Amino acid sequence: MASRSHDTSRLDNTLAVIRSLRDKGPVARVDLGTLNGISSATVTSISADLLQQGLISERPPDMPRPNERGRPKTLIQLAPEAACVICIKLSINELQLVVGDYAGQITHSEHHSIDTLGLSQEALVTLLKDKTAAVCDLALTRHRRLAGICLAVQGVVSSHSGTLIWSPALSFRNAPLAALLEAHFDCPVLLENDANCIASVLATQPAYADHPNLVVIMLGYGIGMSVLIDGKPFLGANGSAAEFGHSKYQPGGALCACGKRGCIEAYISDYALYRQASEVIELPAGDSAHPSESQMQALTQLALQGQPEAQRIFAEAGRALGYGLGNLLTLFNPDLVLITGSGVRGYPAMHDAMQTAIDEALVPELVGSTRIASCPWDRDMTCLGGIAMTLQATDQQILAG
Known part of the structure; x- marks a missing residue:
C-alpha cells in the first residue's frame, strides 16, 4: 500500500510539473516547487526523469539581474517535439x-x-x-x-x-x-x-481564474454554453448538459435549427437574426440560411447605427437572452457569466433589452453578486x-x- 501511494503521489507531482510548464512556459526548478507545493528535491528528481525521457529541455540561465546575488537560475521547458x-x-x-x-x-x-x-x-x-x-x-x-x-x-x-x-x-x-x-x-x-x-481556455486566463463557478455562453450561428462548477465542467448524465440555446423562450415560437420551436437559439443565433431581418430589410446577397460573417457584420451595423427594424430584431434577441439568463442565474448562481463567440459583435445592440428582461424575470436577490460580461472574439x-x-x-x- 505504501508503495502504491508513493507511486500515485509521484505521478501527480510529475503531471503538476508538466502542466505548470505548459501554462507558464520556461520556469526554474525552484519556482516549480513553489508553484505546486513540491520540495526542491522532488522537482529535481522529476526533472531528471523528464530530461532522460526527452520531454523537457534546459534553457541557458537567466541573465543576472541588478542587485541579485548567486548564480542565475536555469530554466526548464517542455520539449515541443x-x-x-x-x-x-x-x-x-x-x-x-x-x-x-x-x-x-x-x-x-x-x-x-x-x-x-x-x-x-x-x-x-x-x-x-x-x-x-x-x-x-x-x-x-x-x-x-x-x-x-x-x-x-x-x-x-x-x-x-x-x-x-x-x-x-x-x-x-x-x-x-x-x-x-x-x-x-x-x-x-x-x-x-x-x-x-x-x-477551458477562458477558465485559465488570469482575469477569470478566480471564478470557479463560471458560465460561458457562445453566440454565433448556433448558441452554445459551458458550465464550470468548482472549476469542473458540468456534463450531465450523458455528457450533453448545458444546452442553453435549446431551452425555451417562447413555446410554439420561431423555428429552431434543431427542428423544434421557441428555442432561445431561434431568436439570437446568426441564422435567426438574419432570417427575421431578411423579411423586412434589404440585405446583401448571400445564403440567408447560413449567413457569412460579412452578412452578419452588415446587419449588426444597421442595428448599431439606429435602423429601426434592425434595432427591433436585436432588442427581441436581447430579451430572449435576458430571460434565458434569468433561468440560468436562478438554477446555477454562477460567479460570472461570460458572453463570447463571433455573435458577440451584436451584444451592444442586445444589451439594454437583455438587462431589462433580467430585471423583469428576477428579484435582485436572485441575481446576487453574479457578474455578466462580454468577452471579445478576436481569435477562435x-x-x-x-x-x-x-x-x-x-x-x-x-x-x-
Missing part, C-alpha cells in the same frame, strides 16, 4: 484541422470548405480519416508521436461515449465518431462540444481548448512512453 495532438473543428460547411505541440502551441492549421449537410455518416468518417491522416503525416515529420485527437463539434455531443448526438452542421444523428477514429488512428480520440473547448479559441484538453487527457500515457 516530444509529442503532438490534432484538433479537428467541425462546423457548418467548414472543417479546420490544427496541430498542437507538446507545449500546447499551434504549429499548423488548415481550413477546408465542404458541404457538411450533404455528407452521410460514412462519407464524413472517410473525410475525417483522410484529412487527419494527411495532417498527421506532416506533424510526424516534426514530432515524435501523435498522442491524441480532439474532434470539437458544434452541437450536442456525449463526451462520455464519444457519440455525436446532433449537430446543425450534419444531416444524421447519434454517430459514434470517437470510436471510429480511435480504431483507425490507434490513439485516444476526444469528442467535445465546441463551447466546452472555449470555456475552440482549437486551442481542444489541444489543451487532449494534452491533459494524454499526459499520463505520454509519460508511460
Whole structure:
C-alpha cells in the first residue's frame, strides 16, 4: 500500500510539473516547487526523469539581474517535439484541422470548405480519416508521436461515449465518431462540444481564474454554453448538459435549427437574426440560411447605427437572452457569466433589452453578486481548448512512453 501511494503521489507531482510548464512556459526548478507545493528535491528528481525521457529541455540561465546575488537560475521547458495532438473543428460547411505541440502551441492549421449537410455518416468518417491522416503525416515529420485527437463539434455531443448526438452542421444523428477514429488512428480520440473547448481556455486566463463557478455562453450561428462548477465542467448524465440555446423562450415560437420551436437559439443565433431581418430589410446577397460573417457584420451595423427594424430584431434577441439568463442565474448562481463567440459583435445592440428582461424575470436577490460580461472574439479559441484538453487527457500515457 505504501508503495502504491508513493507511486500515485509521484505521478501527480510529475503531471503538476508538466502542466505548470505548459501554462507558464520556461520556469526554474525552484519556482516549480513553489508553484505546486513540491520540495526542491522532488522537482529535481522529476526533472531528471523528464530530461532522460526527452520531454523537457534546459534553457541557458537567466541573465543576472541588478542587485541579485548567486548564480542565475536555469530554466526548464517542455520539449515541443516530444509529442503532438490534432484538433479537428467541425462546423457548418467548414472543417479546420490544427496541430498542437507538446507545449500546447499551434504549429499548423488548415481550413477546408465542404458541404457538411450533404455528407452521410460514412462519407464524413472517410473525410475525417483522410484529412487527419494527411495532417498527421506532416506533424510526424516534426514530432515524435501523435498522442491524441480532439474532434470539437458544434452541437450536442456525449463526451462520455464519444457519440455525436446532433449537430446543425450534419444531416444524421447519434454517430459514434470517437470510436471510429480511435480504431483507425490507434490513439485516444476526444469528442467535445465546441463551447466546452472555449470555456477551458477562458477558465485559465488570469482575469477569470478566480471564478470557479463560471458560465460561458457562445453566440454565433448556433448558441452554445459551458458550465464550470468548482472549476469542473458540468456534463450531465450523458455528457450533453448545458444546452442553453435549446431551452425555451417562447413555446410554439420561431423555428429552431434543431427542428423544434421557441428555442432561445431561434431568436439570437446568426441564422435567426438574419432570417427575421431578411423579411423586412434589404440585405446583401448571400445564403440567408447560413449567413457569412460579412452578412452578419452588415446587419449588426444597421442595428448599431439606429435602423429601426434592425434595432427591433436585436432588442427581441436581447430579451430572449435576458430571460434565458434569468433561468440560468436562478438554477446555477454562477460567479460570472461570460458572453463570447463571433455573435458577440451584436451584444451592444442586445444589451439594454437583455438587462431589462433580467430585471423583469428576477428579484435582485436572485441575481446576487453574479457578474455578466462580454468577452471579445478576436481569435477562435475552440482549437486551442481542444489541444489543451487532449494534452491533459494524454499526459499520463505520454509519460508511460
